[in-house]
Amino acid sequence: MNRTKAFIACITVSLTGIAVSGCASASEAAGDDCGEHTIKIGHAIATTSPLQVGAEEFQSIIEEETDGRLTVEIFPASQLGSETDMIEQVRSGALDIVLASPAVISNTYPDAAILAMPFVIDGDSEAEQYVSLQTAAASDVVAEMTEEMAAEQGMRPVDWTWWYGNRHITNGVRAIESVDDLAGLKLRTPDAPIHFLALEALGASVTPLAFNELYLALQTGTVDGQENPASTIETTKLYEVQDYLAVTGHMTQAEIALFSESIWQTLCAADQEAITSALQAAGQVQSEIAIAENAAALDRLEEAGMQITVLDQADLRAATEGAAEKWAADNPGFSLERYEAFVAAQS
Known part of the structure; x- marks a missing residue:
């Protein structure tokens, strides 16, 4: 099965409500054949925001790292609809990435509400809280939530730590x-x-x-x-x-970078690693800007x-x-x- 057919198969699986774990075969079929792909990323915040800076940083990193084989299109300021709309687009495979709040994600995945509880992040300043969040994001409990959300909801949290602020x-x-x-x-x-x-x-x-x-x-x-x-x-x-x-x-609040699981499973392992690394690096850049701003x-x-x-x-x-x-x-x-x-x- 070529990459295009694998992509279509996974989208069909997601849209018909069959467990997305069935797309694993598409990933295996893709193997090391890393083809071209345009990554569409959406968010609800203004183009003047640190979140947009982070999206542009991700675009720059991934396009440079893959010599333009992976490209990025950014849709800011609710161009694709509300956060709820974009989350559904990610789940269906119509959108690759949404930068969304844990609160809105919790409408679909209840335990995302953990990150939206009052005063849940430790620290006396946003800089201290950001460190606390990064520490928690590397924990077993967050890893468990990541895989559960991917398997059950069709959306994979690739990075939990795009800082938004108090x-x-x-x-x-x-x-x-x-x-x-x-x-x-x-x-x-x-x-x-x-x-x-x-x-x-x-x-x-x-x-x-x-x-x-x-x-x-x-x-x-x-x-x-x-x-x-x-x-x-x-x-x-x-x-x-x-x-x-x-x-x-x-x-x-920190935004979570959610990747469509059906699309994720069509990507080769090298591209999955490159995207993960680029989202984390871009998230670090935008988080530091957000804290200062x-x-x-x-x-x-x-x-x-x-x-x-x-x-x-x-x-x-x-x-x-x-x-x-x-x-x-x-x-x-x-x-x-x-x-x-x-x-x-x-x-």
């Missing part, structure tokens, strides 16, 4: 000086129930919306506010429609006119205490044991 709350109604000030605020979240957990514990009400709908919703007052890392608030110009920013860090963006947002307050971390943690246990009780597909193993794996 999410903070903005709004256009009032300054947030304490947890009590969040009561009743209508905040937009991504369309993933795990995002509701911390915000509802803090007293806010939530409205799920796709990211590409957010600016207009804030501008028209459909929602009072939203939550995102500082650099995203800046690059998407949310300061134009939001007056107040509360530094909460209630959720730490999130810190610098707070100063620039203040200069742009936003009123910034810093909430007491002890109060925030107290308000969200027991979140993982509550989530596990309400969501039987979520493994509290894995959550605890992930937390322990950071040290």
